[in-house]
Amino acid sequence: MVSRELAVGLLVGLLLVLPSVAAHGGIPDGHPNAPTPAPSQPDLAPPTQGYTGPGSVPYLSFFQGAWLYGQSSATPLGPQIPRAIKGSGDWLAWEDAASGRVFAYNVPAGAGYFVGNASTIQRNPAISGTTLVWEENRPRQTAQIMSYDLATGQLRQVSRGPGNHRNPSIDGTLVAWEDDRNGTTDIWGYDFSNDTEFPVYQSPDKDQDPLVVGDQVFFRSFRFNVWDVRGVDLAPEGNGTFEVTADPEIQGPPFSDGHGVYFLDQYLQLAWTLARYDPQTGRAAETTIHLQDAAPTPVSGDHLLQVSRDDAYSQLVVRNLTTSTATHVSGNLALVGTPFLQDRTAFFAVHTTNGTSLVALDVSPFAFGRPPSLTVTSPGALYPWVRPVAVQGILSTGPGWSEPVTFTYQVDGGAPVAIPPAESWHATLDNAEQAPGNHVVTFRATFREGPPVSASIALQVPLPAANVDVEKAGEQFHSARVLGAVNDFVLANPAAYVLLVAGLALLVLVLVRVWLALRRSRARYVIEYVPPED
Numbered sequence: 001m002v003s004r005e006l007a008v009g010l011l012v013g014l015l016l017v018l019p020s021v022a023a024h025g026g027i028p029d030g031h032p033n034a035p036t037p038a039p040s041q042p043d044l045a046p047p048t049q050g051y052t053g054p055g056s057v058p059y060l061s062f063f064q065g066a067w068l069y070g071q072s073s074a075t076p077l078g079p080q081i082p083r084a085i086k087g088s089g090d091w092l093a094w095e096d097a098a099s100g101r102v103f104a105y106n107v108p109a110g111a112g113y114f115v116g117n118a119s120t121i122q123r124n125p126a127i128s129g130t131t132l133v134w135e136e137n138r139p140r141q142t143a144q145i146m147s148y149d150l151a152t153g154q155l156r157q158v159s160r161g162p163g164n165h166r167n168p169s170i171d172g173t174l175v176a177w178e179d180d181r182n183g184t185t186d187i188w189g190y191d192f193s194n195d196t197e198f199p200v201y202q203s204p205d206k207d208q209d210p211l212v213v214g215d216q217v218f219f220r221s222f223r224f225n226v227w228d229v230r231g232v233d234l235a236p237e238g239n240g241t242f243e244v245t246a247d248p249e250i251q252g253p254p255f256s257d258g259h260g261v262y263f264l265d266q267y268l269q270l271a272w273t274l275a276r277y278d279p280q281t282g283r284a285a286e287t288t289i290h291l292q293d294a295a296p297t298p299v300s301g302d303h304l305l306q307v308s309r310d311d312a313y314s315q316l317v318v319r320n321l322t323t324s325t326a327t328h329v330s331g332n333l334a335l336v337g338t339p340f341l342q343d344r345t346a347f348f349a350v351h352t353t354n355g356t357s358l359v360a361l362d363v364s365p366f367a368f369g370r371p372p373s374l375t376v377t378s379p380g381a382l383y384p385w386v387r388p389v390a391v392q393g394i395l396s397t398g399p400g401w402s403e404p405v406t407f408t409y410q411v412d413g414g415a416p417v418a419i420p421p422a423e424s425w426h427a428t429l430d431n432a433e434q435a436p437g438n439h440v441v442t443f444r445a446t447f448r449e450g451p452p453v454s455a456s457i458a459l460q461v462p463l464p465a466a467n468v469d470v471e472k473a474g475e476q477f478h479s480a481r482v483l484g485a486v487n488d489f490v491l492a493n494p495a496a497y498v499l500l501v502a503g504l505a506l507l508v509l510v511l512v513r514v515w516l517a518l519r520r521s522r523a524r525y526v527i528e529y530v531p532p533e534d
Contacts, residue, residue, distance in 0.1 A: 316361075
């Protein structure tokens with residue numbers, strides 16, 4: 001039986017350990033009992049004021065008490081309430097919900113202005129290059145599509161027919177919008193190159209949410225009590241109308257990064273799944289990314305900006321569409337409207353104590369990719385340090401990472417010694433002036449931004465009177481090097497698993513074939529002589 005003293009001791013130990021366990025149960029933004037970030041994500045430093053990371057450029061900044069993973073700047077917008085932010089080149093545009101007007105903002109200048117007629121209500125702006133279009137509602141008139149050239153200052157009315165014309169989209173010289181001049185919502189367009197208005201797609205169905213990408217116009221069509229995505233190719237050699245989806249799933253409005261077309265769909269599940277349409281193959285395929293709702297999500301190249309909502313606050317999460325990795329890039333923010341992502345710069349409006357501010361967050365490039373890794377492939381642990389030892393390893397930086405700013409090793413925390421950075425690196429360590437006993441050698445790589453990586457190895461300097469088999473130590477070193485190289489090859493090449501399984505399967509087939517051949521050669525044959533009949 002367990003004694004009373006031992007039971008009391010165990011109980012006291014648990015009481016001392018539990019608070020420390022609970023204190024480490026959150027993520028960097030301070031939410032308790034939240035899942036720990038996956039190992040593939042950058043290890044964000046704690047939000048301590050003034051922390052700038054290992055390099056000269058800060059990768060952790062602060063705005064209104066919330067940490068931001070990257071360099072940030074803010075422009076006060078006063079009483080504005082921006083809705084969805086759109087952008088192209090040096091310009092941003094949004095609808096100010098407080099005044100009902102469209103505001104154009106020049107990023108390099110850090111300033112902007114309202115466009116168009118102050119007596120109208122302007123909504124749903126879209127921009128391409130320096131051409132800004134929006135939906136304009138005039139008193140006692142139907143909604144029209146207007147445009148403004150930010151370079152020349154030219155203001156013009158784009159749509160000319162009867163009915164309401166809403167929700168425009170633009171790419172280059174082509175504009176498309178929702179149009180109800182025929183009693184149902186159709187898709188109409190306008191080409192700045194020839195000053196021509198024309199129908200893009202007309203049907204008895206409800207068609208809306210147009211998206212212009214090059215010479216193609218994508219939109220949602222409500223058919224058979226479900227939303228599907230369709231497209232029209234307006235190029236001279238185009239194929240006309242084509243189906244993007246035709247399935248039981250419900251599709252959200254299409255959106256684009258300027259090249260590909262994305263949308264979210266849902267069918268009998270709670271979350272929405274991000275899908276991408278490939279114009280080369282003409283097929284749409286779902287990704288492994290799931291979002292909370294079907295609202296268009298800011299995408300730029302293979303970068304996606306997700307808004308993770310929690311009561312009155314929101315956090316920004318960036319995703320890599322190629323690797324599906326995700327990283328939080330902000331703490332709790334009082335976001336206003338939908339943000340915009342351009343390359344790796346996120347623009348978003350937040351409520352502040354002085355009104356609304358437009359924040360530009362230059363997200364650390366390392367948030368979009370896997371962090372680097374540093375491994376030692378040879379020699380093994382506690383290798384006899386009786387002569388200069390050749391240590392080898394692998395430094396994997398991955399896409400988006402540059403060479404490390406510093407790459408060094410330290411013996412027992414001593415002065416760092418520089419190593420030439422390379423994917424397959426090596427260093428020769430001399431045991432001169434090292435006292436007998438175990439020594440820990442730590443290799444460390446730091447980068448201009450992002451967390452450093454390190455790897456350690458233990459080497460043993462024997463006592464002067466100890467007998468060490470140098471040849472055996474060399475064999476251990478060689479075997480450890482070969483085994484480490486094999487392990488690194490398998491880890492760096494997932495296809496090696498498939499090749500290994502295929503090789504084993506082929507070997508089994510060969511052995512079975514040999515066994516069957518030997519069995520047939522050993523078969524016994526019985527010959528019976530039957531005399532002829534008389």
